[in-house]
Amino acid sequence: MPQPGGEMEINMNDKKTVLIKTDKLCKSFVQGDLQENILKNIDLEIYSDDFTVIMGASGSGKSTLLYMLSGMDRPTLGHIYFSGDEIGRKNNEQLAIFRRNNCGFVFQQSNLIETLTVFENVVIAGLLKEKNIAEIDKKSKKLFSDVGISEDLYKKDILNISGGEAQRIAIVRAMINSPKIIFADEPTGALNSKSGKQVLDLLTNLNKDGHCIVMVTHDIHAALRGSRILYIKDGVIHGECILGEYKEDISERISTLEAFLERMGW
């Protein structure tokens, strides 16, 4: 929900399932004598079949918000609920288990482990929930096929594949345990436009298949894929824009988004 002083464009959220809810979420960092408040009293809800995009200027706190929502970090104050379960007070080990059971991650740098092969990068994630390698093998092959990774790449070292391929493999790793939500932090930031489009198409298709996506980006073209845009400024949700389901004809989406961002001071 937008903060006082912000704007709410359209409210179409009434009948959706809330997957994540925050209540006066705050995050501060202390460095020496200085305290920096990154997030300030954020109240928001993430819905289960939305493609939520978080936008904002550099240093606005969008990545920090992503890390809070995904259980990668803990809030300084406030609460975060995931399917009704408060995650903000869990310890590190509990958060690790929470992440393995519920979340998939796609980072700006693919963050694949260089010393493992393509297949092994997926297997080490799959083995967190499934003990049977044959099952993981079967599932990963389907996912590789869905993202367009051929079998001859399976045994290749990570250093011998392109950035686009690496990011798609990261998506497979994110999907292997059938997460409830996928978090993407600038997933196209290090890719060329062609590879970036491929990745966005994948994320869009995943959302169409019913997966919840939360993506942080400063790229308008990436943001267009979102069904819901949250704009964060100076640690608060400054505005929200509902774009709805993604369609091929994006002309209306572009104008809606551009107008929204202009109002937000982008």
Add this chain to the structure above:
Amino acid sequence: MKKNWILARSMILKNIYSSIVYVILSMILAFLCNSIFSLEDNFNTLFSAAFKDTNSADCAEVIPADYYNIKEYDIRKMLNEDTDVSNYQVEDALLLLNTQLIHENQETQLSGAWMIRNFNRDTNLSTTKILEESQEKYEDPIYIPFICKSFFGFKLGDRLAFKHNNKTATYHIAGFTESILFGNRGTIAFELPDKAFKTMNEDFVEKNENSKIILIKTQNLSIHKKLLSLFKNVPYLNYVDRISAAFTINASMKVYKYIMIFFAVINIIVVALIIKYKTQSSIINGYKNIGILKAIGYRSDEISITYVIQYIFLSSLGYITGIILSSKLYNSIFKSITAETGFQWKNNINLIRIICFFIISICTIAILTFLSVIKTRKVSPVKALHGILDDVLHISKISSTKGVLYPNFIIAWKLFCKRKKQNTVLIIIISLSVLAASFCLTLYANIVENKKLGLKQISGMENFSIILQLTDTADIEQSVKKIKDINDVKQVVKAIGPGGSVLFCDDKINARTTVYDDYEKIEKVGLYKGRYPIHENEVVISAALSDMLKKSEGDFITIKNELQENCNIGEYIITGITQGSYTGGIDIALTFDGIRQIDKNAGWQTVYIYTSEEKNIDKVIEDIKQVCGKDITYIDNFQNIFNKQFESVTENISNLIILVLLLSICIISVIIFLVAQTTLLSNTYMFGILKAIGFKTIQIIYQAMASMLPIVIFGSLGGYILSKFFTDIIITLMLNKMGVYKVNFLSPDVYISGFVCLLCIVSSIVSVLTLWKLKNETPISVIKRKE
């Protein structure tokens, strides 16, 4: 566990060279430990087996047969009435006195009691166990203890001749036997078949050389003391028991075990350091991966287990290889040590011991590794993904500096100071390694290179040139006078012993006795406090005896000859303390008048000669033979006897030195490699900036290398200083039980300095090679590696 293995395997392959180094160190540790265990276990097993197989007596008394016949009733009565004695038997034997043993036409004098037993005797205590037997049947067979093969190199079929009183009896070695009491370097007994035994008895030996061996099975060895009360005026008495036999057999082995234990301990410390520093560098290097794993849902303990599995795998590989190598190479490496035992050494593998070692080591490694990586608990996935490691791993920044000194030196010094705690530990390790190397180099200089320097001190033996024994009828004074006139004869000394008759001190302990006609003639090698006796009421005792009696210089002791009926008891003042292993450590030295007070029969037994130069010894021997002729029963080059006694010692030490020096260099190279790697990882960003601002790569490498050299230099200095203080102390401690209380070994400063220089060179090479990867990197790539 599968996921952990996948990750562990990838980490091992990524750091393949350091993994290999770790495996090698684990292998060395397992090799050392298995060897130590094997020596211990096998000795105990072989000793017990030999004891059981031969139904060995617990002790044995060898006395003249005539004497026994007179005292038989009393002896048997005493033994029958003693409740600790479970069995005893008496067998005939021959004790050859003043006899030369000639092996295959070479003259060899073996020290110890010379006994001949009847191979076909009909006793069942200390029976004959044949270990090897010739296929060929000889008409004149003799069976000898296995130690003659393992230590002296005799072979089946070799001829062995006894030259005694101008008679020679020759035999062929038909077999090697095993015996606890009569088959070690202290006491050797040969065995002749019944017919040959009787022939030797009738035709070869003097009447007094017919002996009886009283073999006794007893719980309590104090029976010997009781029997002594019956052995008055006995012409000779030889006593041996299972404890002294075990000590004699095991003496050298213990020294090598202690040295191996020392290195095993150093190895363990280095392995622990490797785990600590390699895991730290692995965490730094793989920090981002830790963040990724945590982000996708790995718990900290799951990440820690990956490291644990890595080191368990590498350690297991090393241990298994080390144990197998030890089992395979054991016989060749420890051949000369095990040869001294007189056992037909079998390296039986004690599986239980190996399994225990394995389990304990692996558990220790697992715990050490887990503790080393426990800091990954604090790693936040967010910070790790962004490469922020400072607040978790406490990597301090180099402080800014002002100064006019060269920047290379400043940076090198700052890099050195950054690692204060680490440097302290490493300097200690290097000091210990250099101490070990210096210790071995000192042994080499004093025992191998210049045998006399060190061995004289350890043995306490005087450095005579020639040993001469004359017949009982010879006029010793005349002979000495003639010998003095020979060219190149520097000094002639009459002696009883060393280690001659046995006298009883303070009613507590028997000690071997030495007497020289004039102690000013000898070099006084064994004297370590005070002075030798001048007057008849003065005595010098060994340090071990001094400890036992709790007496020292200025104290009085009583001495008597227990074997003489109605003997006098003399009271003597202690004027000095000696030390040395030659007589087993318990001995006294008296003047001739002093010993005559308590032993009316004491007379000169041996003449020792000093020649002006060692090269003239053989010529002087020939000259002595000319002037003394038929009065001589035995003459030999004493230096040869001395050298032969310690041949195996010098050989073993030479082997040990090579091993120790190599190990020290390896250990220090590994340490420098680890430090170089950690330096590289911890200062990547700084190196990138230095490159960017214009430092050449070679300058940066030089700075890093120069920051490590102080560790080697300070460590070496520490090791050198420690060796100056501790080498003599360590040697004394190791050899204390053999009667050595003080040594003053020459410190081979040239060798040690050379070794330290070698270490510095090797360390520099290792550090440069490790840092060389910086050469091909651009400043940006180096800086970005940090990001």
